[in-house]
Amino acid sequence: MGTKFSTRVWVSVVGIASIFLGSKGYADTVISVADFGLKPDTRENAVAYVQKAIEACRGKEPVTLVFPEGRYDFWPQYAHEKNYYETNTYDVFPKRLAMLFEGLHNITVDGNGSQFVMHDRIQPITVENCDGVTLKNFSIDWDIPLTAQARVTKVGSDFFEIEINVLESPYIIEDGKLVFVGEGWKSALGSMIEFESDTHFVVPGTGDLVLGRNWRDYTAVSPRYGIVRLSRKGGFERYPAEGNWLVLRHSTRDHAGIFICGSHDVRLSDVQVYHTAGLGILAQYSSDIAFKKVSVEPNAAKGRILSGHDDGFHLMGCKGKITVDSCRWAGLMDDPINVHGTCVRVVKVLSSDKVVCRFMHDMSKGMEWGFPGDKVGMIENNTMRTVATANIRSFKAIDEYEFELELTSDLPEEIGVGAALENLTWTPDVDIRNSFFGSCRARGLLVSTPGKVVIENNVFESSGSAILIAGDANYWYESGAVKDVLIKGNDFRYPCMSSMYQFCEAIISIEPEIPQPDTKYPFHSNIRIENNTFNPFDYPILYAKSVDGISFTGNVIQRNTTYKPFHKRKAAVTLVKCRRAKIKDNKIIGDVLGAPGGKLSIVKE
Amino acid sequence: MGTKFSTRVWVSVVGIASIFLGSKGYADTVISVADFGLKPDTRENAVAYVQKAIEACRGKEPVTLVFPEGRYDFWPQYAHEKNYYETNTYDVFPKRLAMLFEGLHNITVDGNGSQFVMHDRIQPITVENCDGVTLKNFSIDWDIPLTAQARVTKVGSDFFEIEINVLESPYIIEDGKLVFVGEGWKSALGSMIEFESDTHFVVPGTGDLVLGRNWRDYTAVSPRYGIVRLSRKGGFERYPAEGNWLVLRHSTRDHAGIFICGSHDVRLSDVQVYHTAGLGILAQYSSDIAFKKVSVEPNAAKGRILSGHDDGFHLMGCKGKITVDSCRWAGLMDDPINVHGTCVRVVKVLSSDKVVCRFMHDMSKGMEWGFPGDKVGMIENNTMRTVATANIRSFKAIDEYEFELELTSDLPEEIGVGAALENLTWTPDVDIRNSFFGSCRARGLLVSTPGKVVIENNVFESSGSAILIAGDANYWYESGAVKDVLIKGNDFRYPCMSSMYQFCEAIISIEPEIPQPDTKYPFHSNIRIENNTFNPFDYPILYAKSVDGISFTGNVIQRNTTYKPFHKRKAAVTLVKCRRAKIKDNKIIGDVLGAPGGKLSIVKE
Structure with missing residues (x-):
């Protein structure tokens, strides 16, 4: 060779x-x-x-x-x-x-x-x-991508037809299913996303549910190569629109x-x-x-x-x-930007300063999680409170899921099996500006870092939340808490928050996964949202949970009526277990759903 | 890796x-x-x-x-x-x-x-x-072959259009030429062969000259992907017929x-x-x-x-x-069967029993040509007469073109620089029966071995000669003389000998390349053609040069009128420098071009 x-x-x-x-x-x-x-x-x-x-x-x-x-x-x-x-x-x-x-x-x-x-x-x-x-x-x-696309050419009572460019997405029908065959691989249709024919935005209110929840028992036939008819006994719960584009997701x-x-x-x-x-x-x-x-x-x-x-x-x-x-x-099948760390779970306490930790997600295992000298945050996983910090003395992989971690100081009392550790050394400052977040599946920008974050002068046409600040030590195990975020001078256009995806509570969604949030110990802190423009077609603009110091000031908000409101939240701003919130000096232009009488509605939970 | x-x-x-x-x-x-x-x-x-x-x-x-x-x-x-x-x-x-x-x-x-x-x-x-x-x-x-095909969809005054299945033969137009692009390669159209739409026979009278001799200054355009229009200033010398298939040859x-x-x-x-x-x-x-x-x-x-x-x-x-x-x-771009050896040329005489030999064709170099003990025939290359034989003492490659050969006995006087050597050990007996030689570019069966050859009960629909017995030490350097060939009970159907290719002098063409043939030293010997059926649409059935002992007996010949006769030879049988020829007891049915008055015409040259 x-x-x-x-x-x-x-x-x-x-x-x-x-x-x-x-x-x-x-x-x-x-x-x-x-x-x-x-x-x-x-x-x-x-x-x-x-x-x-x-x-x-x-x-x-x-x-x-x-x-x-x-x-x-x-x-x-x-x-x-x-x-x-x-x-x-x-x-x-x-x-x-x-x-x-x-x-x-x-x-x-x-x-x-x-x-x-x-x-x-x-x-x-x-x-x-x-x-x-x-x-x-x-x-x-x-030439032959690992995702396919098709145009919807016909919609019937219990079927719809799509046209596929078979030069770039050759397929076969196998056991009644649509299966793409490429260069050294074969993979069956797994899910789909619908994009509008003219704007190429994700169709509002669809997200991952283009055909509803129950569609996998569909039957595909190909009356001629390049045309595929998908039908279902009793019909689909929802149909894509004629002329629209489907991204047909397959492969891993x-x-x-x-x-x-x-x-x-x-x-x-x-x-x-x-x-x-x-x-x-x-x-x-x-x-x-x-x-x-x-x-x-x-x-x-x-x-x-x-x-x-x-x-x-x-x-x-x-x-x-x-x-x-x-x-x-644009046209991504997931978020344009995601900045985060990886939390691990303590699964065994070996001694006062030595633990066995486990990568908790299939897609985040096997890594060299930390290096001697790195600073580690110890998080009590019910309140998500960082109880203490320590430095790494040694890191030793056990297998691709688990590793042994020796620290420079003893574990505090609150940290035991079930607690989460976060590497605080490998956290960056982030500066995102002058960029265009086009319509993609899911959110626009996910950021989870304690470093200085500036998000300035960007345009968002996201399908879900434009900005998601999450942080969890219970599901994805993507750390961590933010300490200094400035969101300034951005343009949040009407497609934002038009379909539901995980953690999408508003155009800006600050949604850490905290089993028992406690106002005494807010997870995030110091988030300033200022001088942006919003064109919401729906109510929720800001959702913030467990933040100490959240401000929403100097923003200009004008309603867009292209889409119909659908979100369960009927307030512009929802604050959950936050401290020191400042929502003021925003300019409301005309009839904004979340600002009856020209004043932003605020719900505190 | x-x-x-x-x-x-x-x-x-x-x-x-x-x-x-x-x-x-x-x-x-x-x-x-x-x-x-x-x-x-x-x-x-x-x-x-x-x-x-x-x-x-x-x-x-x-x-x-x-x-x-x-x-x-x-x-x-x-x-x-x-x-x-x-x-x-x-x-x-x-x-x-x-x-x-x-x-x-x-x-x-x-x-x-x-x-x-x-x-x-x-x-x-x-x-x-x-x-x-x-x-x-x-x-x-x-899936994507290394030769392309196309259907002729339109023929105009100075152009013709073809339809290509772009799934199996993707192409681009590059500098006005039709260029195929495949899996890891790109290659331009090099030549073409035309096949009839219904029979899939090579169109009679075409061979390699589908567009005549001068067509390479053509211009290709693709009005839509899958349709290519080939045109030429002043037109092409010849056009393929609408509905016919072209095999578009490219790559090496x-x-x-x-x-x-x-x-x-x-x-x-x-x-x-x-x-x-x-x-x-x-x-x-x-x-x-x-x-x-x-x-x-x-x-x-x-x-x-x-x-x-x-x-x-x-x-x-x-x-x-x-x-x-x-x-x-069927549908091959060259002969269905070719059995031969490789002649080499003596380029230097090192001593009485040692020579330097050279592979004479680009496509037949670099091989280990002989092994100690192998029997070698020494051929004087003007008369193609095997002057003597000897055995190999040693074979030593010099480079991919030349090797040094030491023999067990001295070279005879006639053998010097320019003579050819043939390895007589690596020659097989050949038995070919019950087989179907469909329409391909060029000939049907080429055989050049001194071993016992039986060609029996086969069907030939070849485009050129059905059987070619060549042998040359001057161009292709494919040895060698036959000594015992029986061609019996075969069915030579009308497409045989309907296009011209190299060495195609008749349906059965025995055409060694001999610069100065001498009846005293026939190159081939002992070829019997018996009890076959022929359906020629043209004159030449048998052409034999330099054969000692050629018989054509008990064959049944009936004319086919599907194609128009075109061959320059106007006799059924042509014998050139042959000895002991026996052409008799053949059955002529009806009006056979090469058998006026029910008797095979024989020309001796």
Whole structure:
């Protein structure tokens, strides 16, 4: 196995590479993939060529690896394979790595506007144990994506018909079910999301219930290839509308689009991620990551409604500063941004300073959760109160679910089996601005970090809550409490909060999962929502639970009437077990549902 | 790289395998690919699973490797790679091997009717240094073949339009040319063959000249995806007919479908090779090969007109007995059967018994041409007379084109630089019967071996000559002279000899390439053509050059009028520099063009 480059070719490469030194306006050493025989637009598998080019960069830092503009195809053949435990991703092993940057320092990858076209289930870019990495000027897409889409062409009394572009989503009907068959895989339709034909917004009031709750006993037939009729005895509970688009979800989330781990100072700019086999851009246990003009959107040139398989940017256990500027997301099958840590549960107390902890979610296990010296918060899991902090003396994995943790001080009395631990060292400051949160399944922005958070000058057209500040140590085990959040100058447009998803209590939903919330010990603190504009078609604008210091001031609110109100909450603001709330100086324009008589309705629970 | 099977899985495999022992009516140890986790119909890459299963067969011979019935997909990922010099194939390295059987003895591979579906450029089955191999009950095909086909939908004054099934032959228009893009490759239209819409015969009088000789300056446009219009300033010299099928040839021949080398006693039965990346089934330096109910035909279930990329069965440098029984070929882009050796040219005389020889054709280099003790014929290349024989003392490759050969006796006077050598040890007896030679590009059966050849009870619907006995040491360098050929009881139907290809002088064309043929030294000998039926629409039935002992007796000839006669030869029989010809006792029914007055016309040159 492995490609065979002759010594002669290798030597000539070094010769050619040196010609590029400084000749293209780069300050660095410049190595081109072309030097290794890779030409754009050949449709040939680029993997082995790019591996050679990356290896040639080693030791020549600062170095720029350039791709002459064009299309490059990547297939699993020759791909490096490693077993990464990627958070919020299923541990399907091995992970296939189209391009692996490992242990490199001061490297720039410049695609010059190239298209990286992937095939089969694969992780396009992996950055492991690097520092000083710039990725820029390229797009990532699949010819045959790992999610399908279809247009609704006919709706009958107990059936509806859809049209599928079979060039990009070939399918078979197997045992009466719609099953997609791709490059090295086969997977059955699992769920669907309905997008409006004109706006490409998720249809209001649908969420994951396009056909209602009971539809999996459907029968599919294909009267001609490309047309599929789905019917159900007695009909479906709900039908999508003729002309609308369905994203037909299938397959699992098993690879990120760009995976960054153990890396520091990573900058992405002018990168379009049109599709992925899982999360879009995932960073974990990394620091100082900057996104500038990075998008995870449908590829309009291909008529795509679907974009990534799951979240857009997912940052777990990161530290330093995360900056997101002028980025865009749309057509995702999960949240555009999710910044959080991972809580673990104490399952055994071995001694006064030693515990066994367990990763509580299938998709967040196997990771190296903490390092000696890291600061740990100890959370009593009924009130979600951080009882004490300590530092890690040692971390030792037992298996992929459990690890032994030795601390620098004794556990307080309240912390025992069932308590949660949170790593407070790997928590970042977050700055998100000038970005466009288009219509995606689920929420817009999830943020859970005690660091300084600024969310400024963004536009939200989210289907669920635009912003969700959750934090739980009981279900997803995504930590943690926020301490300093500024939400300022954003534009929350009418599609926000038009479908229900988990934790969506209002356009801005602060909804930590606390079994027994106690006003004495608020979970979150210091959240300022100011000078934003809201165009709600429904009542709930803000829901806040267990916050010490929540302000909602200087906002302009004007009703939009495009959609019909549906939410169970009939107040603009709901405050649950909050302290020091300040809701004032907001401007109400005209008839706002949650502001009868021009005054925001506030419910306290 | 490489898949990761855990120890646990491996152990259970051995456990399960033993359950199968004797339980399925097999006398051998039985190992199923299912024991290694491979399930049919999953579309997953089968390569790594099958490698494990094959390795598990080693040491357990006699062994049967079974595939539970279903579809299995093979991708280049994980495929073994080796640099085989395959004859009549371009030396594109490495060769990718979907299934490699190497150094195994007494192994049966039973597909139970499974479909092996290939992806990208790949060699489905390789049998190297094995003996006692049975391959049975499976088909080989590609979803996206390495040749395309199209239906002619419109013919205008300077253009014609074709319809392409873009699911199986995706294409792009690049710089005004039609370029196919597949799984890991891109290749431009290179040539075309026209097949009749109803019979699927190559259109008479077309051959490789569907558009005439000058068409490569065509312009392609695609008014909608799937429809391509080809036009040319001033028009084409010839146009295909509306409704007819075109096979659009592109890409190179770089892998056989089944490659057999250095192996002995290989039996294939109930195998359908629907497509290949080059020759269909290629055997070289192997002995005793039996084909029973093996076909290389278009996959009718997929609406295919095209079958293999090149020849059907290609046997070069084989010995022992080759038997072909109840086999079928159609829609090939080259000859259904070609049995021959490879001549080499003496390029330097090093001493009285030592020469440097050179492989003279790009597609027949790099091979281990002979082994110590092999008998070599020495051919004076103007008269093609075998002047003497000797045995090989040693063979030493110099490079892929040249080798040094030491013989057991001195070269005769006539043999010097320019002479040709032929390996007479690696020449088989050939028995071909009960088979159907459907319409393919080029000829039906090519045979060049001094062994005993029987061609009996076959049906020929060939486009060019049904049978070609060539032999040359000047162009293709495919040896050698025949000594004992019986052509008996075959049915040569009207499509035979309806298009011109190289060496096609009659339905049966015996056309060695001899620069200066000399009746004193006939090249071929002892060819009997008896009790066959011919339905010629044209004059030439038999052309024989340089044969000592050629008989044409007891044949029944009845004219067919479906096609118009076109051949330059206006006699039924042409004899050139032949000795001892016997043309008699043939039955002429009605008005046969080559038999005015009921008597076969014979021209001697």
